[in-house]
Amino acid sequence: MSGTSSGNGLLHLNDVEAGLSKDNADLDHHLDPDAGTSDPFDIAHTKNAAPETLKRWRQAALVLNASRRFRYTLDLKKEEEKEQRKRMIRAHAQVIRAALLFKLAGENQIVSSAPVASPSAGDDYKIGLEHLASMTRDHKLSALEQYGGVKGLSGLLRTNLEKGIDEDEADLLNRRNVFGSNTYPRKKGRSFWMFLWEAWQDLTLIILIIAAAVSLGLGIKTEGLKEGWYDGGSIFFAVFLVILVTATSDYRQSLQFQNLNEEKRNIQLEVVRGGRTVKVSIYDLVVGDVVPLKIGDQVPADGVLIAGHSLAIDESSMTGESKIVHKNQNDPFLMSGCKVADGFGTMLVTGVGINTEWGLLMASISEDTGEETPLQVRLNGVATFIGIVGLSVAVSVLAILLARYFTGNTEDPDGATQFIKGRTKFDDAFNDVVKIFTIAVTIVVVAVPEGLPLAVTLTLAYSMRKMMADKALVRRLSACETMGSATTICSDKTGTLTLNEMTVVEAFVGKKKINPPADSSQLHLSVVSLLSEGVAQSTMGNVFVSKDGGDVEISGSPTEKAILSWAIELGMKFDAIRSESTILHVFPFNSEKKRGGVALRRSDAEVHIHWKGAAEIVLAACSGYLDSNGCLQSMNEDKEFFEAAIDEMAANCLRCIALAYRLCEQEKVPSNEESFDDWVLPEDNLVLLAIVGIKDPCRPGVKDAVKICTDAGVKVRMVTGDNIQTAQAIALECGILSSAQDVTEPTIIEGRVFRALTEIEREQVARKIMVMGRSSPNDKLLLVQALRKGGDVVAVTGDGTNDAPALHEADIGLSMGIQGTEVAKESSDIIILDDNFASVVKVVRWGRSVYANIQKFIQFQLTVNVAALVINVAAAISSGDVPLNSVQLLWVNLIMDTLGALALATEPPTDNLMHRSPVGRREPLITNIMWRNLLIQALYQVTVLLVLNFRGMTILQLEDDGNREHAYKVKNSLIFNAFVMCQIFNEFNARKPEEVNCFKGVTKNYLFMGIIGFTFILQIIIIEFLGKFTSTVRLDWQLWLVSLGIGIISWPLAIVGKLIPVPKTPVASYFIKPFQQCKRSRDA
DSSP, X not given: OHHHHOOSOOTTOHHHHHHHHHHHHHHHHHHOTTTTOSOTTOOSOOTTOOHHHHHHHHHHSOOSOHXXXXXXXXXXXXXXXXXXXXXXXXXXXXXXXXXXHHXXXXXXXXXXXXXXXXXXXXXXXXXXXXXXXXXXXXTOHHHHHHTTHHHHHHHHTTOBTTTBBOOOHHHHHHHHHHHOOSOOOOOOOOOHHHHHHHHTTOHHHHHHHHHHHHHHHHHHHHHHHHHHTHHHHHHHHHHHHHHHHHHHHHHHHHHHHHHHHHHHHOOEEEEEETTEEEEEEGGGOOTTOEEEEETTOBOOSEEEEEEEEEEEEEOHHHHSOOOEEEOBTTBOEEOTTOEEEEEEEEEEEEEOGGGSHHHHHHHHSOSOOOOOOHHHHHHHXXXXXXXXXXXXXXXXXXXXXXXHHHTTOOBOTTSOBSOOTTTSOHHHHHHHHHHHHHHHHHHHHHHSOTHHHHHHHHHHHHHXXXXXXXXXXXXXXXXXXXXXXXXXXXXXXXXXXXXXXXXXXXXXXXXXXXXXXXXXXXXXHHHHHHHHHHHHHSOSOEEEOOTTOOOOEEESOHHHHHHHHXXXXXXXXXXXXXXXXXXXXXXXXXXXXXXXXXXXEETTSOEEEEEEXXXXXXXXXXXXXEOTTSOEEESTTTHHHHHHHHHHHHHTTEEEEEEEEEEEOGGGSOSSHHHHTTOOOOOSSEEEEEEEEEEOOBOTTHHHHHHHHHHTTXXXXXXXXXXXXXXXHHHHHHTSSOSGGGOSXXXXXXXXXXHHSOHHHHHHHHTTOSEEESOOHHHHHHHHHHHHHTTOOEEEEEOSGGGHHHHHHXXXXXXXXXXXXXXXXXXXXXXXXXXXXXXHHHHHHHHHHHHHHHHHHHHHHHHHHXXXXXXXXXXXXXXXXXXXXXXXXXXXXXXXXXXXXHHHTTOOOOGGGGGSOOOOTTOOSSOHHHHHHXXXXXXXXXXXXXXXXXXXXXXXXXXXXXXXXXXXXHHHHHHHHHHHHHHHHHHHHHHOSSOSOTTTTGGGOHHHHHHHHHHHHHXXXXXXXXXXXXXXXXXXXXXXXXXXXHHHTHHHHHHHHTTSOOOSSOHHHHHHHHHHXXXXXXXX
């Protein structure tokens, strides 16, 4: 659950985020008319919630076991401690590292890693760990220069700066042994014993243990050891069983969260090894590795810059200052954990694991500080309300039972008065009072639904594990349930709705359409040469040609790979061309400008500037073009031809990219390296070289996924940086636009048009938009804000660094696991591991399932609550005794809380969930349907069991039984058994609150069936063999049939109940309205 506890911040967004927080507050207030409400549990969304709001609901909650109840909520104190720890590590890194090494050595946690002493001259490497670590840590440029700069350092580390290290296992192992591995010792998760310790710290359980101890002592004193230990011992055993089952359930959840956290930390990154770009886990990185860095990446280890262009690093995660640091040969040191804010480059790894400040920080703090979800907060409110009612009932029962007892109105099973003033012994009276007190406390245990808020974490832990199998990694728990309320999904096109498998299928050079597009025989050599030069030097990808003449390996983004493949087919010699010219300056591709450029000096001293980007934007900057014969032509007369060609390709779902270049006069080229950073590459008077059309087919099944969303009341909108015609064609193919008649503004709109609208106009237009083309990340952010202000619950997909603000602002941010940058992932709530829109739809299903499962559990638990309370209160008031004693109620509590939650909170999602409308933010947790179901079942149970309580002796013909105490126990045993059977059978009803057939799919839910079977078998054992502990007697087969019959009747009763219509207006609103009116009149 590291989503909220991540201390890194957002890449170069600290200022943006600071600005957004105010907007968020205004936005939330706008969305939430009850923002100023006095109800502390009314928090619409906990994402980015203020600490004061989070403190307020904690203080208002009625809690019996705070350490357990608040375990999975955000630890506000730990968050503050983490920031202090970060500052301390920055100041005292060397001391902390030494202390950590000493501690780990003592605990034998270091396995052949991180030796402190420098290696001797006979070692494989000519530089020691300590020298490397101190040089990088203290940014000693003089030390780097002494080693001969980065080139000399690479020689000492036996690394080739262009080809990296070899993929030799022995070499990799040797590097880990000498310089350490890129891992850090993690704080151990809590052991099972810690969960046991937490589970028994429930106030009511402690009181019961004390009462059991007193009862045990008095029982042994009055009845002797052989018979006197049963009453106290049985309560002890029941309490221990509750604690054991609770701790086991919590421990299993904890392990699931640990595994998910491990998955989140395991970043996959690209490194250059043996001349090839390969993907490895961040944990497999070693000193000497050459790592390419691009915008949005996390710096995976400490290192030194080899080469870079416009490389800017956000070091705020380590320094706490939101300042962007530009890296060059004068400041080449890179710190692990920082983010690439701009540009690109390559780095040489010099420090890994705990030899970096980031490693020290991770080793010394606990990442898992928890996080609350809106449902969790609301359930705390429900639990608090029910708890107050239960507490009041328990106090009333205690008062009534004590009053009846001491006034001589309480009789034992034989009809004798239990307390007679002046005659009853003190020990007997004290023992009776302890029993009465124990019953009252047990009512509190049953009445206060402590497990209700924890059922959320149980169902979320289960859902998160299952969502991993559905290719969705949850970073922030609240997103899991908020997704169930999503009313709109703003999706990217490339890679999400499409396959991201790109190939060049059309190419125009001059006015000639090259067919096939890679046929170089149709082109003049000079054109091929310029195209090859532009493609090879303006790419961040790489081409690897194996020595044995195998297949050519191409790395880079899908668009880069498509253009590189096309150029290779044209005859481009990648390595040769790159060696023939020198890159002077790079303008990295920019999602705002939709193009990127590179300035290079050729061997003949000419300076060429190549531009590559969105076809219509590059075309607008061109004043001429080269025809297929290599002759320069004026653009004036032929611009319309090229615009028409672009429109035609876009209408065929092709992404259009233009390649252009120009010569640059020598006097305009900066003379020194420092001036290059401020050099603005000329982007006018360009010469068009080619326009290529890239095919990126729609994902199979995406049309069905969009239809499922539409049927579920979730509107899918496409937001893309691509040409508006391309976006329109893909939207029609995916089913986002139903027909060509939909293609009018504002249904389909360009980003610049939307951007130019006023805030009020954007709100009005936003709901109508289905497709936004040529959008910038800021347009996406404006759309999200406008939709949220209109009341939508917005999910947004994003993969780029500049998508971070929109991901952060949305109710649910969905980043892409394959194409997404680390910054996008860190700003998101859920990572879609396969970049597939169908997986987004599965997340919606799971989100709705979480909400539905919690409602099932609430219905089940409240039925038990109401029935148990009413039965015991009615019996206590009328007869001075209760049919359900402490041990029996503790067993019912176990069925209701832990086992019930396990059975119902782990129901898999059904297709029926996607035929409903999204769950509104303000919809009551307990719907009218749930009230109907639980009241019918509770009324039935209370009626039957009270009849048995007051007329049971007559109905069962036990009045003639010579042993009145035995007859009394038979009656109470039947009541207890019938009550448990009602809960077992009602658990089936709770599975499908709205459907008549509650057995649908039950046999596929093995956990549910297992828990039902376990409960039933244990109930047989309790009645037949543990009577001494539970104060029950064995029942004959006829009474077992009666118990089962009483339980089974709940099934047809539920079917009949579901035919009763319910009003649409929530029942709760009838009770809340008078209070709200009263409050308004008081405030006025």
